[in-house]
Amino acid sequence: MRYKYFFLIFLLISCKKNKAIYVGELIGHAATGLKIQNRVYHDNSKEAVDFSLSINGCNGVEIDVQMSSEGDLWLFHDTKLDIETDGNGCIFDLTNNELAHIKYKTSNKEHLAKLSELDFTKFENKTMLLDIRHYTECQNKILDPIIFINALNEISGLKNGKVNLFVLLSNAEWINVFRVNGYKVLFSANNYEEYVSVNAFVSEGVIVKNKGISENEVQALHDLNKKVYIFDIRAPKETRLAMRKNPDGIVTDDLRTAIIEKN
């Protein structure tokens, strides 16, 4: 009788794992994941970027950048500062000096990080996906793409060829502006249909939600020589589902789970 329970446990652990064979990249979403309980550092912090890159199996990070009032790029995801930091307002309304003193409301109290403060030598042979956040909610305005390009051009080490850099854009009209300035672009779409309908094919590829693209659609884009990155992935099941679609990269909120699934 008692062996029945051991047998059940054995069965649970030993049953065949339905594993996806995946050879693409594993990218940390907002470095260590957005709104995930097991993260060590706050998303889009310098500490989070360093932590993710130091994990074996991580091929790069996706980070969100917004512009300060002085035209420099800062890592930040939300539209307003007061939600998760001790600051107020929007990134675009504050100077570099003001932003440098703002900290996240976490136990590690990470400071906001300027993009130029990242150590780009750590990105050698790694991928960096830069999500350009061009809308400033406090002023209800879309910023000019040229000021982003100027800010990126001023950062030494970013375009040295060692960093596999992609700029993520959700505005299709901006794609060519970035491309003619030497940046590889992924169009950020909710689904495959959106990518096709906005005529964003001039981009190098697409970053799309896991639920918004099928395996066949990934293959169709690969046939057109387009890169496909998939995001909105947390749980093991979602990760396996995304891996079976065989994209070029998975932008995951849980790097540890994704690395286990890949291995």
Add this chain to the structure above:
Amino acid sequence: MRFFLSLFFIFIFHSVNSQTKNYFSIQSSLTKMDVFTGLNYEREGLKKLNAFSSLELGLIKTVFQKRIFPRATLGISYSLFKKGDFCFSPEISYSLSGLKIDENHYWNEYYIGYKAIFGNRIQFYQSTKIGLMNEVFQSELLNKRQSVNCFGYNIAIGMRYEI
């Protein structure tokens, strides 16, 4: 960790007598890394102090990802308040867990919190603990062991039986 181990074993060896109560329990705990389930052994000892140890497995990693994620805990609690079938005990604990991700990752957890126990021979309990969680792993960038700290927590429920 050495401090916890020494304290635990000194406590265990000084508490052996015929009046000592022993408890076995089954428990589930929610932590930052996983939902752990396993067995817990607790021994009543000196004055109002109890020592406990547990062995658990992380369910999500072990069952859904087929990657064994064990966790061992040692701790001491103090029966601060006891009335009828209710007992309230502050407790401290140390846990060590390990998981092979690409390299092996280890987590040291140092927690302080409480345990509320209800019942007589068969008892139910709930405990909440917070503290420091330390992750140790081989850094690909630095090519050496790296250690990072963050806030951790452990919220557990369990059923225990006096033997």
